[in-house]
Amino acid sequence: MLLGRAAVLVLLAGCPSNDDSDACDVDASTEMMLVYANQLGVTADFADGASLPLVAAPQGGHILLVAPAIRVAGSCSVQINAALRDPASGRVIGLEERPLMLVAHDGWARPPAAAGLSDLANVAVCPTSAVTTPIFDHPYQLELQILDADGHPVCERTAMVVPTCDDEYCRTDCGALP
Amino acid sequence: MRVLAMLAVLAGCGDNVDPTYEPWILEDLTPAQGLSIRTPEFAVPAGAEIQDCYFFAVPDLAGGADLMIDRVALALNAGSHHMNVFRVKTIVALDPAAGEPVDLGGVSGTVIRGADNIECWKSANWATWPLVSNSQQSTGDPIVDWNLPADVATRLVPGEMLMLQIHYVNGTDQVTPFVGRGGINFYRSADGDTQELGTLFATQQSIRVCRSNPKPSYSGACAMPAGTHTVAAANGHFHSRGERFRMFAWDGLSTTRPADAAMFYDSTNWEEPEMEIDLDVALPEAGGIWWTCDYQWSEPAGGCAAVDARDPQQANDCCYTFGPTVESSEHCNAFVYYYPKVGGDVTCF
Structure with missing residues (x-):
């Protein structure tokens, strides 16, 4: 399931450069897009209001695979924080921080077109104790931050997304808790 | 904490027992006291990683009533990487019924050895199995003896299937000097705990x-x-x-x-x-x-x-x-x- 490539160009304010030579050189003029991957590892950009596939994780549960694409020269690494929030309660349903290697492609640094699970944030959202309604087919707020070397968020992009299920296992795992 | 004496002499393991081997000792519980589980001893050859999955049903010790456990003692011989106890729920490819019968210290069970069946290594098989207890301490004091907080107990239901998974390593990163073995005592609460762990x-x-x-x-x-x-x-x-x-x-x-x-x-x-x-x-x-x-x-x-x-x-x-x-x-x-x-x-x- 591929979404159309919708460029979400965002001017990011206040993003400092990182001293690490392999780290992405992100600053206030950096453009950023949001990227997801499906169960097959196929990546695509997405915009506010997008439907995102819930991916079955190897040990169980379902995750959203998301990452940034940033307008920088060359391949580079970032530490990111990705979270899914219930807009009704404000509670964070799933959150992960991890290092990512972004690959140069057409003037952007982004996850590879055919991505592995560790090429994107694995936001574990099912099962969850944070909501009592089904995860799938309901809108949630996705928040993605690029962190500095001290772990502080320096850039952030948010989008409303609708997690979706392709099979009964997903609908059961991501259904309402009893 | 009730750690019983460590014995320097091990009986019944042949003539090649290392004289420095000091097995852990847990008291054997009566049904009124609770439930004792003991794995057999097993060799962990140099260069090996062994993971075995033992299954047993919670015995009926209280006339059909649930067992409320307010103290847990977990014991491991040196070299263990972990011992985890899970409640068996959805069976994917790790089926207790497919195991070999084994005596777990007076409790009948089955064992699926990771050396024979890779499914004992695959965590997806126990993804929906809630944790009951775990320990990773086997050197120094080999017994974790935990009295749960006042008014708190773990509920075990008679007949429910549990898996005790034990992992030993005898390699570069971790060494098993003697033999592998694990044990658990689940002590029944006698004071009417009302909150579940x-x-x-x-x-x-x-x-x-x-x-x-x-x-x-x-x-x-x-x-x-x-x-x-x-x-x-x-x-x-x-x-x-x-x-x-x-x-x-x-x-x-x-x-x-x-x-x-x-x-x-x-x-x-x-x-x-x-x-x-x-x-x-x-x-x-x-x-x-x-x-x-x-x-x-x-x-x-x-x-x-x-x-x-x-x-x-x-x-x-x-x-x-x-x-x-x-x-x-x-x-x-x-x-x-x-x-x-x-x-x-x-x-x-």
Whole structure:
């Protein structure tokens, strides 16, 4: 399931450069897009209001695979924080921080077109104790931050997304808790 | 704490017993006292990693009533990587009925040995199986003896199937000097505890610790059910590239790591991570826990071939990736015990 490539160009304010030579050189003029991957590892950009596939994780549960694409020269690494929030309660349903290697492609640094699970944030959202309604087919707020070397968020992009299920296992795992 | 005397003499193991071998001793419980489980002793040859899955049904010790357990003693011979007890739920490919019959210290069960059946190594098989108890301490004091907080008990239902999984390593990263063996005593509550203990198991599944990025850090957050909860015990789990494992009380709202003042678990000991008992950490209303694993890549003693072979991305970057084998893969697992349990136990993965 591929979404159309919708460029979400965002001017990011206040993003400092990182001293690490392999780290992405992100600053206030950096453009950023949001990227997801499906169960097959196929990546695509997405915009506010997008439907995102819930991916079955190897040990169980379902995750959203998301990452940034940033307008920088060359391949580079970032530490990111990705979270899914219930807009009704404000509670964070799933959150992960991890290092990512972004690959140069057409003037952007982004996850590879055919991505592995560790090429994107694995936001574990099912099962969850944070909501009592089904995860799938309901809108949630996705928040993605690029962190500095001290772990502080320096850039952030948010989008409303609708997690979706392709099979009964997903609908059961991501259904309402009893 | 009731740790019984360590005996220097081991009977019944032949003539080649190392005279320095000191087996742990747990008292054998009467039905009125509770339930004792003992694995057989087993050899752990040099260079081997052994993981076995023992299954048993909770016996009826109280005329059909549930067993409320307010003290747990877990014992391991030196060299153990972990011993975990889970409640068997959905059976995928690890079926207790397919195991070989085994006596578990007076309790009949079955065993599926990882050497014979790879399914005992595959965590997807117990993804829906809630944690009951665990220990990773086998050297020094080999017994974790935990009296649960006042008015708190673990519920065991007669007839419910449990899995005791035990993992031993005798390699470069970890050494088993004698033989493998584990045991547990579940002590029945006699004082009418009213709050049930819950467990939280959280893991990072897609970690990579690579030569090209030798100091990665992974964090996650795991939400608790609505209401207030108190953490009573916790321990973290990673392998030898793990440098620091931290857990924090988390408000369920913030996306930044909680302040150090909220940290309730901090371990740099990958080999014998402490089971922190006697914690009394009140989690924020509608909050949860945040956990962070920091790693330092190191060259595998046997070279990168085994590590590279199991890298799903085949990056040829000597990346340790998620998996159970101590020598060639990594973990980032949080085990948390809390009360009161509301609904089911908590998993985040």
